[in-house]
């Protein structure tokens with residue numbers, strides 16, 4: 022997949038599945054999991070001659086929250102969309118438990134965008150519609166939608182048009198709607214950017230509750246304090262590649278890659294740094 026030779030010293034952009042303690046693997050995860058392991062092999066997404074995703078191998082399984090971190094433009098959101106099957110790669114494959122993503126299982130992969138995408142309906146109507154599209158029987162839809170709103174503390178706003186809700190409420194609604202579908206994997210793309218601390222706390226509580234219920238979460242974020250609160254492991258991206266994937270404690274206390282160490286120290290990582298690093302690595 023590489024357009025240049027990979028030197029023996031260069032860290033392979035291959036990320037091995039990480040063992041997860043048995044008590045954290047929910048009983049329903051195996052053997053016929055609809056999505057996990059979610060796997061990417063040789064993933065490339067290129068535009069205008071630039072590899073925005075550059076030969077990534079990645080496997081998601083087990084339980085908990087994986088935080089994807091890195092500077093603006095590192096490729097975090099793009100990777101998330103590729104793994105969710107929302108974007109087609111130029112090369113490489115994404116598989117959900119061994120098979121290409123398909124519409125039937127797409128309802129088991131929830132996605133919440135930084136800016137909530139809601140219909141011009143009430144809060145309840147938004148959730149009911151999602152359940153309908155996912156093929157949930159009419160008799161069940163309202164009950165499940167009310168439950169989802171209740172968990173998100175939005176029950177009093179069930180009849181309010183989504184467009185009149187505050188930014189934090191809208192994001193909680195987007196998350197409640199995703200969770201109503203009981204996703205196996207939930208992808209959250211900076212879901213708390215520009216929200217106030219109370220809204221952030223609500224969203225984080227919902228995410229943690231979902232994990233306890235057996236949902237595997239991939240969370241793109243920038244906030245180090247939030248990553249410390251939520252992450253079981255951290256994937257650190259830079260220039261379309263995974264520079265490091267480590268348990269959260271290791272990432273914060275003893276990052277394995279110089280790039281992550283600089284990120285944690287607050288250094289500004291520029292694309293030029295990455296190019297220089299590659300030249301060093303490929304120079305005999």
Ligand SMILES: Nc1ncnc2c1ncn2[C@@H]1O[C@H](COP(=O)(O)OP(=O)(O)OP(=O)(O)O)[C@@H](O)[C@H]1O
Nearest residue numbers: 068073091092093094095096097098099100241243
């Ligand atoms: N569909 C697309 N077509 C062309 N370029 C794209 C596409 N999607 C993303 N990009 C570009 O890919 C690069 C990585 O984008 P991405 O949104 O993944 O970054 P990010 O790491 O999530 O950054 P941020 O933290 O700012 O959200 C950016 O330069 C972006 O402009």
